[in-house]
Amino acid sequence: MIKIGGHKMKKVLLFLFTFTIFLSMGSIAFGEEMKSSMQVKNQKVETVNKVHNIKIEKINLVDAVVIQTEETPTYNRMDIGNRIVVDVLNASLKMNQKEMHISQLGIEKIKMTEFASNQNYEKQDKVVRIVLYLDSVESAENVCIDQEGKDIIIYTSQKPVKQLHYEKENNNIIFPTKNNTGKKMIVVDPGHGGKAPGTHSENPLQYEKDLALDTAKRLEKLLQEVGYDTYMTRSDDITVGLSDRANAANIVNADLFVSVHYNWFDDPKVSGVQTLYVDNDPRDNKVFAKIMQEELVKGLDAKDMRIVDRPNLVVIRDTKMPAVLCEIAFLSNPEEVLKVSTQEYRQRAAQAMLNGITRYLNQ
Ligand SMILES: [Zn+2]
Numbered sequence: 001m002i003k004i005g006g007h008k009m010k011k012v013l014l015f016l017f018t019f020t021i022f023l024s025m026g027s028i029a030f031g032e033e034m035k036s037s038m039q040v041k042n043q044k045v046e047t048v049n050k051v052h053n054i055k056i057e058k059i060n061l062v063d064a065v066v067i068q069t070e071e072t073p074t075y076n077r078m079d080i081g082n083r084i085v086v087d088v089l090n091a092s093l094k095m096n097q098k099e100m101h102i103s104q105l106g107i108e109k110i111k112m113t114e115f116a117s118n119q120n121y122e123k124q125d126k127v128v129r130i131v132l133y134l135d136s137v138e139s140a141e142n143v144c145i146d147q148e149g150k151d152i153i154i155y156t157s158q159k160p161v162k163q164l165h166y167e168k169e170n171n172n173i174i175f176p177t178k179n180n181t182g183k184k185m186i187v188v189d190p191g192h193g194g195k196a197p198g199t200h201s202e203n204p205l206q207y208e209k210d211l212a213l214d215t216a217k218r219l220e221k222l223l224q225e226v227g228y229d230t231y232m233t234r235s236d237d238i239t240v241g242l243s244d245r246a247n248a249a250n251i252v253n254a255d256l257f258v259s260v261h262y263n264w265f266d267d268p269k270v271s272g273v274q275t276l277y278v279d280n281d282p283r284d285n286k287v288f289a290k291i292m293q294e295e296l297v298k299g300l301d302a303k304d305m306r307i308v309d310r311p312n313l314v315v316i317r318d319t320k321m322p323a324v325l326c327e328i329a330f331l332s333n334p335e336e337v338l339k340v341s342t343q344e345y346r347q348r349a350a351q352a353m354l355n356g357i358t359r360y361l362n363q
Contacts, residue, residue, distance in 0.1 A: 074088075084131070089126075193240055206341060216232065275324050300349060
């Protein structure tokens with residue numbers, strides 16, 4: 001579930017272990033009198049971060065949830081249905097309050113605990129788990145998490161007026177200019193990425209961000225082979241803001257916007273393809289969504305989970321061209337998880353989306 005965290009923690013522990021060995025070698029070399037000061041040093045290295053406050057504050061002119069810690073925090077994010085789990089690593093909880101009822105920003109409540117170790121983390125790992133329970137209207141896809149100094153900042157669907165800064169790789173997005181050759185420009189948006197893994201499957205463990213990127217790259221290649229211009233909102237495992245994705249599509253003046261995601265639902269029996277779009281909009285989203293849905297259901301021989309009106313999904317709401325968000329399969333369904341783990345199935349998904357795009361543009 002949280003293998004990234006385990007990995008990071010292992011690095012920290014390895015460092016501590018190496019440092020301890022170094023210290024003990026030192027005490028052998030320099031004699032017993034050095035021991036006490038070295039132990040002090042050793043304790044200092046093991047300092048654990050503390051989560052001491054969680055509050056709602058205006059950041060970049062919008063309300064956000066701010067998790068305040070005492071050191072620069074490292075954290076993992078996980079989306080589980082309508083819950084966002086933020087694990088602050090190597091940290092303890094320095095708050096008496098264990099639950100906050102919010103009822104704003106699309107959040108019902110926030111729970112915080114010192115997380116008991118399980119198979120996902122090492123026994124010695126200290127983790128503070130903060131769970132945001134989103135209300136029925138808010139979507140985990142809209143939630144951006146950013147870090148500034150010692151704070152973890154969580155934005156829900158209200159996008160900041162000032163563009164958020166994300167990971168440094170993403171500071172310079174280079175936008176292609178649309179050709180005058182009459183070629184259609186298709187923006188492909190691989191969901192999540194970087195610090196936002198999206199949802200995941202258990203067996204085998206696959207993160208939505210990786211599956212989405214792989215499938216999107218396959219689609220990009222097919223689109224280029226057919227002769228479309230393409231722009232990818234990310235080509236690597238980096239964090240990209242939702243507004244940045246929509247803005248990028250608007251700046252390159254795309255003809256179509258296709259966001260690629262994988263789904264999750266509480267009931268593992270649920271499977272199939274779902275396409276999200278914004279209804280009641282001057283763009284032609286619904287027709288585009290219907291065509292994409294039909295082609296995916298046909299191409300994957302999957303269950304038709306219908307097209308769904310999602311008026312508040314930032315990437316398909318703030319884009320100015322027909323836009324859809326395709327949920328290829330359910331990572332909560334064991335059979336689809338096995339299918340999705342094959343390159344062949346992801347290639348079929350890409351081919352089906354290409355068919356949908358071509359069919360829509362030629363209708
Ligand atoms: Zn997603």
